Amino acid sequence: SNPSLLILPGDGIGPEVMAEVRKIIDWFGAKRGLAFDVEEDLVGGAAYDRHGTPLADETMARAQEVDAVLLGAVGGPKYDDLDFSVKPERGLLRLRKEMDLFANLRPAVCFDALADFSSLKREVVAGLDIIIVRELTSGIYFGEPRGIFEEGNERVGINTQRYTESEIDRVARAAFELARKRGNKVCSMEKANVMESGILWREVVQKVHDEDYPDVELSHMYADNGAMQLVRNPKQFDVIVTDNLFGDILSDAAAMLTGSLGMLPSASLGAPMENGRPKALYEPVHGSAPDIAGQGKANPIACILSFAMALRYSFDQGGEADRLEAAVNKVLADGVRTADLLAQEGVEPVSTAQMGDAILA
Ligand code: NAI
Numbered sequence: 001s002n003p004s005l006l007i008l009p010g011d012g013i014g015p016e017v018m019a020e021v022r023k024i025i026d027w028f029g030a031k032r033g034l035a036f037d038v039e040e041d042l043v044g045g046a047a048y049d050r051h052g053t054p055l056a057d058e059t060m061a062r063a064q065e066v067d068a069v070l071l072g073a074v075g076g077p078k079y080d081d082l083d084f085s086v087k088p089e090r091g092l093l094r095l096r097k098e099m100d101l102f103a104n105l106r107p108a109v110c111f112d113a114l115a116d117f118s119s120l121k122r123e124v125v126a127g128l129d130i131i132i133v134r135e136l137t138s139g140i141y142f143g144e145p146r147g148i149f150e151e152g153n154e155r156v157g158i159n160t161q162r163y164t165e166s167e168i169d170r171v172a173r174a175a176f177e178l179a180r181k182r183g184n185k186v187c188s189m190e191k192a193n194v195m196e197s198g199i200l201w202r203e204v205v206q207k208v209h210d211e212d213y214p215d216v217e218l219s220h221m222y223a224d225n226g227a228m229q230l231v232r233n234p235k236q237f238d239v240i241v242t243d244n245l246f247g248d249i250l251s252d253a254a255a256m257l258t259g260s261l262g263m264l265p266s267a268s269l270g271a272p273m274e275n276g277r278p279k280a281l282y283e284p285v286h287g288s289a290p291d292i293a294g295q296g297k298a299n300p301i302a303c304i305l306s307f308a309m310a311l312r313y314s315f316d317q318g319g320e321a322d323r324l325e326a327a328v329n330k331v332l333a334d335g336v337r338t339a340d341l342l343a344q345e346g347v348e349p350v351s352t353a354q355m356g357d358a359i360l361a
């Protein structure tokens with residue numbers, strides 16, 4: 001039977017960019033003999049509008065069964081005043097938590113045609129190809145206690161950074177495995193100088209390395225220095241592994257090395273399923289972009305490259321992923337630009353659909 005794919009377009013520009021991915025999925029079925037069983041469902045505000053919850057139980061159940069989930073984006077001003085428990089983001093957090101997607105892969109690749117578009121100098125970013133592995137299911141976004149509490153005559157806001165050895169162990173393994181398929185180099189980032197969780201993080205990563213991955217080059221760096229080094233000389237890195245909070249921030253900084261949020265894919269991987277494939281959710285890094293939603297301006301490349309990652313990491317189709325990435329590279333080299341990629345005046349931007357069509361062609 002065909003590999004199965006659950007598509008959750010979500011809100012804002014999510015459905016717009018996902019429509020371009022659908023064209024590409026259909027193309028692979030028609031032209032490359034690579035057919036998928038595709039189902040589509042609601043997530044985020046769209047699911048809240050229909051079901052009163054940002055992720056219906058049936059959708060959650062399907063996400064656990066399919067070979068991979070592809071998500072657009074969630075959220076928007078319409079939902080800003082909703083209770084925290086039903087906010088669109090909760091739909092995404094629930095997917096990540098219940099699928100136990102502990103390793104978030106965020107590549108920062110600088111396509112040559114866009115090197116001048118980066119916030120940094122061409123020589124700093126040209127040829128850049130790094131990947132940040134962010135721990136995604138634990139740490140300060142989930143640790144207890146959390147809340148706003150009365151303390152004496154004022155309130156105190158509390159979040160807790162908490163990591164178990166096994167949580168660090170498994171994400172470290174994911175990073176070392178990945179490094180072996182790339183530049184064979186891992187840099188682990190924490191703040192062991194001021195955080196207990198950082199001390200444990202460094203210890204466990206080093207132990208996993210020494211026991212099972214001595215062939216991979218490992219270094220440790222304080223995350224604040226890491227932020228500086230990412231901007232100063234990003235090409236010194238290959239794979240960066242870090243916790244949930246630092247990974248959130250560092251990967252957004254890395255995003256700007258390559259130009260536009262509209263270019264950045266991501267993958268979130270969990271433990272292997274019975275068929276050997278890891279549980280997996282693929283999504284662009286960007287959000288629902290309410291400022292441009294509904295205008296046909298969104299860049300579909302981040303979502304398209306997320307599907308390329310699905311081809312590579314869920315479906316063992318590295319060659320087809322290369323083909324798709326090469327098409328993106330070609331279109332950029334030809335000067336085709338959505339509005340977010342326009343550095344100079346006088347060039348006409350193409351629409352979301354025109355970009356998708358150019359890549360297909
Ligand atoms: P955003 O990523 O939606 O937008 C930031 C800026 O980048 C905007 O100016 C937007 O127009 C631009 N941009 C983003 N993606 C683009 C694309 N594909 N093509 C062209 N331009 C693009 O982040 P923002 O504005 O902070 O959040 C908007 C909404 O999205 C909020 O409700 C937020 O909670 C949600 N969000 C959802 C995420 C997700 O679904 N994973 C991630 C981040 C934010």
Ligand code: MG
Nearest residue numbers: 248249251252
């Ligand atoms: Mg972020």
